[in-house]
Amino acid sequence: MPKFSVRGIWQRWRESYPINGMKASDAVTVFTGVPTMYTRLIQGYDAMDPELQAASASAARQLRLMMCGSSALPQPVMQEWESITGHRLLERYGMTEFVMAISNPLRGARKAGTVGKPFLGVEVRIAEDRSGGDGMGVGELCVKSPSLFKEYWKRPEVTKESFTDDGFFKTGDAGRVDEDGYYIILGRTSADIMKVGGYKLSALEIESVLLEHQDVAECCVLGLPDKDYGEAVTAILVLESEAKRKQEEEKKPALSLDELCTWAKDKLAPYKLPTRLILWESLPRNAMGKVNKKELKKLLAGEQ
Structure with a gap:
């Protein structure tokens, strides 16, 4: 395929393994992607009608192997993908x-x-x-x-x-x-490891937990400059469509920092909880689906 396409990939799998149990002569047998691709494929699956979901899941289950690399795979994504396709990445x-x-x-x-x-x-x-x-x-x-x-x-x-x-x-x-x-x-020592009050924290670990929240579609955690603690754990979240709709109707943020921390306090140590929260419509990503945290950090630090 010339580029990543959620619709195109699901369609390619369905063409490889029709619901009648046949297998196409040029059937796909192996798929490898980065975590963001799997997140997008899950979102595409959720938007399908039940009949198309059944055909898509059935086709995906026929592949021999599915792999993930390039960056750490959040456990919620891995678990949801396995529940849909039967593949443990x-x-x-x-x-x-x-x-x-x-x-x-x-x-x-x-x-x-x-x-x-x-x-x-x-x-x-x-x-x-x-x-x-x-x-x-x-x-x-x-x-x-x-x-x-x-x-x-x-x-x-x-x-x-x-x-x-x-x-x-x-x-x-x-x-x-x-x-x-x-x-x-x-994570990368230069971008994903935060120095907060004497602790060295993994942004990827915190991201993986925050992605378990039902209203969170995407997440990026950064350490932004803080005069007291060196860096502050900052969560940039993209909300699920239903949470966005609620936010528009009620004219107020669908998720507050206090609500997020109350939800996460049993999943993260107190010093790992976000102290800043930013809600965005989308996260800037490169062609491989990665967020350039170094550049994002500079941008947000300049706005403080």
Whole structure:
């Protein structure tokens, strides 16, 4: 397909696997996407009439494999996708510099909220940052792999800064390992890790929780400058269509900061709760569906 299209993808799957049980000669068997794509596909599914939903879900179930990568997959999205299609998305982790390095198993337990374990022959370690954090073992992921690149073309200084003395590549991603040895990506150290009152918090973790709220369609969490705490946990939310309709009818915000925090207080530690709330019609995203948090941070910081 020339570009991502919610309608086009659902249609392509239905054409691959008609409701009569037949399989097209050019049927799609594998699909891979980023979290935003799956969010959009769920929204498209919800807008269908019951008959079209049944045909779409039936077709999607026939695919052999569905994968997700590029950024952390919120657990609510993973769970809803599984309830619709029967597919527990296969999450894995890689970068241009070394291709794939960590993955949940093709056959075996795919653990939500994690990217799995290192492939055979791949070494992964965490350069632990002891300057702050809300849990042990949080730090930058460093990778050594047979597929690791040699250098950045004609950029020797950048290359030198990107490797440890013993040859591990510094990914720039923060993470930790859970009790089962599965790796959890907490986000880019430069954009997704917030320094709030002595704690280092993962914006992705907070986003995943806020997405569970019934009125929240999309979410972006940033750390904006704060004179008392260093950074303030700021939630930028896009509301579901029904909540937007209610907001227009009642001429007041459909969701307040107090309401959001009251709802989230049993799901997040007190220091992880948002202290600022912004409601937007949509989030600015690039062609891969990612929000450029660095640029957004600069923009919002300038408006304060």
